[in-house]
Amino acid sequence: MPEGNWRKGIGGRELAELGAPISHCQMTDIVKLFAVAFCIQIILGALPAGAVDFTAAEQRKILRHGPWPPPAPPDPSNRVSGAPAAAAFGRVLFFDTRLSVSGAISCATCHRPETGWTDGLARSRGQRAVDRNALSLFNLRFNRWFGWDGAQDTLWAQNLRPLLDAREMGIGAAGAARLVRADRSLSCGYRRAFGAAPGADDERVFVDLGKALAAFLETLVTGRTPFDDFRDALARNDAAGQARYPAAAKRGLRLFVGRGNCAFCHFGPAFANGEFADAGVAHFAGSGRADPGRFGGIRKLRKSPYTLLGRFNDDPARTTAVKTRHVRLAHSNFGEFRVPGLRNAALTAPYMHAGSLKTLADVVRHYSTLDEERLHAGGERILRRLDLSAREQADLVAFLESLTEAEPRRDGGIDTEVPPCR
Amino acid sequence: MFSRRRFLATSAAATLLPSAARAVGAPMPIFDAHIHFSHDAAERHSVEEAVAIFERAGLKRALVSSSGDAGTRALYAAAPDLVLPSLRPYRRRGEISRWVDDPSVIDFLEDRLKRFRWVAVGEFHLFAGQMEKAVARRMIELAREHNLLLHAHSDTGAVDGIFAQWPDARVLWAHAGFDGPDIVGPMLEKHPNLWTDLAFRSEHAHGGRVDDDWRSLFAAFPDRIMVGTDTFTPERWHYVVEHAGWTREWLRDLPPDLAEKIAWRNGEAMIRPHLAQLR
Numbered sequence: 001m002p003e004g005n006w007r008k009g010i011g012g013r014e015l016a017e018l019g020a021p022i023s024h025c026q027m028t029d030i031v032k033l034f035a036v037a038f039c040i041q042i043i044l045g046a047l048p049a050g051a052v053d054f055t056a057a058e059q060r061k062i063l064r065h066g067p068w069p070p071p072a073p074p075d076p077s078n079r080v081s082g083a084p085a086a087a088a089f090g091r092v093l094f095f096d097t098r099l100s101v102s103g104a105i106s107c108a109t110c111h112r113p114e115t116g117w118t119d120g121l122a123r124s125r126g127q128r129a130v131d132r133n134a135l136s137l138f139n140l141r142f143n144r145w146f147g148w149d150g151a152q153d154t155l156w157a158q159n160l161r162p163l164l165d166a167r168e169m170g171i172g173a174a175g176a177a178r179l180v181r182a183d184r185s186l187s188c189g190y191r192r193a194f195g196a197a198p199g200a201d202d203e204r205v206f207v208d209l210g211k212a213l214a215a216f217l218e219t220l221v222t223g224r225t226p227f228d229d230f231r232d233a234l235a236r237n238d239a240a241g242q243a244r245y246p247a248a249a250k251r252g253l254r255l256f257v258g259r260g261n262c263a264f265c266h267f268g269p270a271f272a273n274g275e276f277a278d279a280g281v282a283h284f285a286g287s288g289r290a291d292p293g294r295f296g297g298i299r300k301l302r303k304s305p306y307t308l309l310g311r312f313n314d315d316p317a318r319t320t321a322v323k324t325r326h327v328r329l330a331h332s333n334f335g336e337f338r339v340p341g342l343r344n345a346a347l348t349a350p351y352m353h354a355g356s357l358k359t360l361a362d363v364v365r366h367y368s369t370l371d372e373e374r375l376h377a378g379g380e381r382i383l384r385r386l387d388l389s390a391r392e393q394a395d396l397v398a399f400l401e402s403l404t405e406a407e408p409r410r411d412g413g414i415d416t417e418v419p420p421c422r
Numbered sequence: 423m424f425s426r427r428r429f430l431a432t433s434a435a436a437t438l439l440p441s442a443a444r445a446v447g448a449p450m451p452i453f454d455a456h457i458h459f460s461h462d463a464a465e466r467h468s469v470e471e472a473v474a475i476f477e478r479a480g481l482k483r484a485l486v487s488s489s490g491d492a493g494t495r496a497l498y499a500a501a502p503d504l505v506l507p508s509l510r511p512y513r514r515r516g517e518i519s520r521w522v523d524d525p526s527v528i529d530f531l532e533d534r535l536k537r538f539r540w541v542a543v544g545e546f547h548l549f550a551g552q553m554e555k556a557v558a559r560r561m562i563e564l565a566r567e568h569n570l571l572l573h574a575h576s577d578t579g580a581v582d583g584i585f586a587q588w589p590d591a592r593v594l595w596a597h598a599g600f601d602g603p604d605i606v607g608p609m610l611e612k613h614p615n616l617w618t619d620l621a622f623r624s625e626h627a628h629g630g631r632v633d634d635d636w637r638s639l640f641a642a643f644p645d646r647i648m649v650g651t652d653t654f655t656p657e658r659w660h661y662v663v664e665h666a667g668w669t670r671e672w673l674r675d676l677p678p679d680l681a682e683k684i685a686w687r688n689g690e691a692m693i694r695p696h697l698a699q700l701r
Contacts, residue, residue: 083607146657283657284466290660330624330669331652373489373515376622 052250060235066231068343069221070269075356076315077308078211080193081218093209096180096186100169102127105316106371107162107169107213110134112411116347117220124353126168132283133355136348139341144274144296144323148337148353149297153324154313155217159210159305173206180205180253188421205310223344223405224277227253230402234330245402252399255392257275261365261395272340273401276333279364280374280383282334291353294336298329332376346404362387364396428577450673451482452666455594456572456621456650459486459493461514465657466563469500470552470624475588476504477687477699479666482686485594485650485693487545489515489532493679506693507700508573509534510543511561522555531564538578541696542553542571545596550579561589571696572616576610583614594692598651603639610643617692637676645682 054062069145080086093099097106110124117137118127124134132148140146146158156227161175162168171179180186181198190198190205193212198205226245235242256262267273276294285291292299301324308321315321337353351357357366368388375383388396441675459472466553467475476484487508488494511527512518521527529542545567552558565572566588574581575596584591595618598606610616620626626636631686638649651665673681 291655292660294665295661295664327627328624331622331661331665333622334664335655335657371515373518376652376654 015136052247052254053257054234054250054254058254058257060329062231062253063235063265064268065263065271066228066235066269068228068231068269070142072218072221075154075156075214075218076317076319077154077313077321078214079206083193083215086193086212087219088216089193089400090110090212090214092186092189094216099163099171099176099185099209100127101171101175104420106167107159108161110168111137116344118348120349121348126162126165128167129171130165130167131291132353133350135338135340136344137217137220138222138344138348139270141221141272142341143272145255145274145276145297145338145341146296149294149300150276150305151300151304153295153301153308153321154160154306156207156210156214158303158308159213159217160207163206163209174202176209177202180209185421192421199379207306210306211314214315223407224411225343225405226402229398238385246398248395248398249270249402250399251392252395252397252402254332255388255396258398259398260386261382261384262366262367265339266342275339276336277339277373277382278332278336279339279352279366280370280372281354281356282374283337283353285354290335292334293353294338295329295333298327298333301327321389342400343403344405344408346401347408360400362396364393365398368393378418430640431644432546437607448665449480450670451479451577451686452669453618453648453686454479454481454484454650454662455483455648456471456547456596456652457655458510458653459488459497460656461488461490461493462491463653463659464488464490464496466656467659468618469496469644472497473501473504475662476501479663480639481662481666483689483693485542485689489513490519492554495538496694503523506541507538507539509570510544511557520549521546522552522557524555528560528564530694531561531639533608537566538698540568541693541699542573542594544571544573544594545571547575548580548584549577550583553580559587562591565591569696569699571693578605579638580607581613581616585615590630591615592692592695593617594619594648596650597623598647603635605652607639607642610646617646617648617688619648619650622654627675629669630675632675632676640676640684644683645688645691647682647684655685 007147036217074082094107094111096105097109099106105126110119110126111134112119118134122133124130124132135148140155140158143155144153146152148153152158163171164173177198180190187198187328190208190212194208194213198208226249230242230245230249233245256266265273265275265277276297278293283291283293301307304310308318308324313321345351346360349359351363352366353358357363367383368386370383370385372383372385391396437527441576449529449626454476463472481624483506485496485506487506487510488510489510491509491513494505494507498505509531511521511531513530515525517524517527530607534540543561546561548558561669562572564570571592571594572584573594573596574584576584576601578601581593581595581599583589593613594613595609595616598618598620599609606618610618626633632640649665649669651662653659653662669685673685676684
């Protein structure tokens with residue numbers, strides 16, 4: 001990004017539309033200061049209503065949301081991360097209903113590829129109803145923590161949770177291991193993924209299923225979006241490229257990185273800071289219960305044998321375990337939930353940990369009319385009631401919708417073909 | 423169910439026993455200095471449920487204030503030995519940042535002070551730069567007229583301002599001002615009638631271990647610090663028991679006598695001069 005270019009404060013679309021005398025303004029020397037002021041005045045005076053000119057500070061913030069996709073190294077805690085045979089096996093497992101105690105529920109029951117890898121329900125239903133909304137599976141490989149409460153520190157451990165939870169699939173470690181050993185096709189898939197037949201240690205086989213599922217889910221990375229095209233055009237100072245991004249989305253983007261302060265939590269290329277927040281959403285989980293959110297998640301994490309600190313971490317150096325070793329429990333964790341990424345969010349309604357908000361417009365309205373007294377007044381306050389106008393709310397929605405890839409893959413496929421097991 | 427009468431009897435007996443003996447039996451009683459039972463919590467939880475939560479948490483006393491005062495009065499009526507009623511200058515949610523500019527708050531306070539008995543005013547949010555506001559000054563005057571403790575969610579400037587207006591005030595500084603021991607210590611040194619609660623603070627202990635700087639603060643001011651949950655949302659009533667357990671965990675890392683003071687004796691001592699207001 002040519003930081004010294006005076007044009008960085010002016011939207012490329014406006015420059016292109018107005019045919020601004022760019023070359024005349026690309027001079028150096030002290031004269032440039034006067035020329036710049038003159039040029040800006042001409043341009044701004046002639047801007048159409050709704051035009052957006054991003055300041056240098058705004059541009060720096062926008063550029064932090066890319067490039068996309070970011071590098072995606074394999075997970076060192078999972079020895080089959082990135083292995084095509086493991087991903088193929090994981091895909092088979094993902095759609096296999098025999099991994100539930102009733103034989104009727106698969107991972108895909110709540111994470112349907114045709115609905116953005118969610119189920120469209122406020123609170124999901126496996127064997128029984130659960131307290132939370134099914135998170136989308138897009139871009140999981142970039143997470144630090146998994147699940148709404150971050151009770152898991154790896155994608156492979158997250159995949160074990162529904163197999164253990166009686167409300168979801170509930171088959172348990174021994175049941176899952178027995179199934180894989182007994183079924184010829186699954187046994188073949190396991191052998192191809194891990195280089196050996198499933199052994200006698202139920203728990204080891206069970207964890208390996210989580211790792212194969214992780215290898216599959218790692219492949220679910222969203223494609224490029226209109227925002228990415230705009231962001232990259234901004235990075236290379238391509239006015240024509242910037243001009244293709246709709247004005248409403250630009251206005252929404254300005255709110256997102258500016259007054260809305262949304263980018264504080266929805267940070268970086270995945271639009272998520274990887275941590276947890278109290279978004280001022282009620283967190284009762286039914287009569288007489290509250291969902292403890294991250295507080296309960298940390299408690300579970302510490303008790304779990306399936307963490308980066310445990311024996312199932314395939315990385316002897318524990319290179320990614322620092323976060324788990326140092327996580328601290330705080331009173332403020334009660335009622336915090338994971339900040340979800342926003343890519344393809346338009347495909348994954350409803351929203352928030354219990355699906356309490358049906359549309360993106362509802363989400364924006366929630367922050368616009370936020371009840372600040374649901375948030376503790378102490379310490380640094382990140383969230384503020386935004387009091388957005390109707391147009392501003394629509395603009396923010398337009399921006400969020402621009403984070404949707406043009407042709408999302410809905411078939412649950414993976415790119416690498418592996419011969420089927422027979 | 424561990425009845426309140428039985429709990430109070432147990433607590434009374436506990437005061438007569440050496441700390442080590444009590445550690446084996448009943449859990450350490452807790453004086454929870456920071457409870458709200460605001461209108462939305464009262465809609466969600468019956469008074470009986472709220473009192474049952476206190477009992478499950480092993481609370482000896484709770485200093486209770488509410489946005490919308492009805493919750494405090496109902497709780498006090500149901501459990502007068504357990505609940506210490508504090509008058510909050512907020513009639514509903516949404517007044518935290520506006521009350522100090524709203525003269526009708528004074529009418530509200532004066533009316534409630536005439537009609538009911540209290541031990542404290544607060545928890546209110548008051549910060550440096552607001553101390554000259556008429557509503558704030560009148561509220562402090564009312565506290566003086568009625569011999570009430572002031573429960574202040576304030577920065578150091580506002581705490582200083584309260585004592586400047588009323589040098590004999592007795593102030594419970596909520597959340598230790600969200601400051602560290604380096605600030606809290608000098609404030610406690612400067613103001614002998616200042617106590618502080620650790621509600622919504624976590625940095626003083628981790629995994630049952632007390633931080634060294636906080637440990638020094640506790641040792642330097644063993645009679646001035648207490649604990650509190652802060653039920654600032656209805657959901658947080660489901661955290662009262664958890665909070666009491668957490669508190670007992672880190673208190674075990676302190677000498678028994680000091681732990682007992684922070685757990686409940688300091689709260690009892692602080693509130694004792696104000697209990698006459700309830701008669």
